[in-house]
Amino acid sequence: xxxxxxxxxxxxxxxxxxxxxxxxxxxxxxxxxxxxxxxxxxxxxxxxxxxxxxxxxxxxxxxxxxxxxxxxxxxxxxxxxxxxxxxxxxxxx
Numbered sequence: 001x002x003x004x005x006x007x008x009x010x011x012x013x014x015x016x017x018x019x020x021x022x023x024x025x026x027x028x029x030x031x032x033x034x035x036x037x038x039x040x041x042x043x044x045x046x047x048x049x050x051x052x053x054x055x056x057x058x059x060x061x062x063x064x065x066x067x068x069x070x071x072x073x074x075x076x077x078x079x080x081x082x083x084x085x086x087x088x089x090x091x092x093x
Contacts, residue, residue: 004034015091016084018045028052035093043081046092059085066092 004022007013011031013020018035024044025032029052035045052058062085069080069092082093 007033012047012089015045015047015089016082016087016093018043018082018091018093020045029058037081043093044078047089050089053090059090062090062092 002024006022018037020033020035022034023031024034030046030048033045035043037043066083084091
């Protein structure tokens with residue numbers, strides 16, 4: 001069972017139309033949130049850290065990640081439902 005931590009001050013409450021309910025995990029590059037789609041379905045929303053995004057290579061790496069996820073068969077991993085690397089903040093669902 002995955003543990004969900006509370007959102008902390010400074011965490012977004014909504015990203016890309018997904019309501020964020022808690023934190024699933026965080027690290028040096030991003031925070032992954034438990035979110036809800038408009039229909040109520042739970043989703044994982046990955047939001048890169050602002051300080052990590054400041055590096056020159058970060059958006060290149062994110063674009064590679066999105067491209068790789070789009071190329072993986074749905075039975076092999078959770079599907080990429082949405083991504084916006086041009087929004088503020090960028091995100092992957």
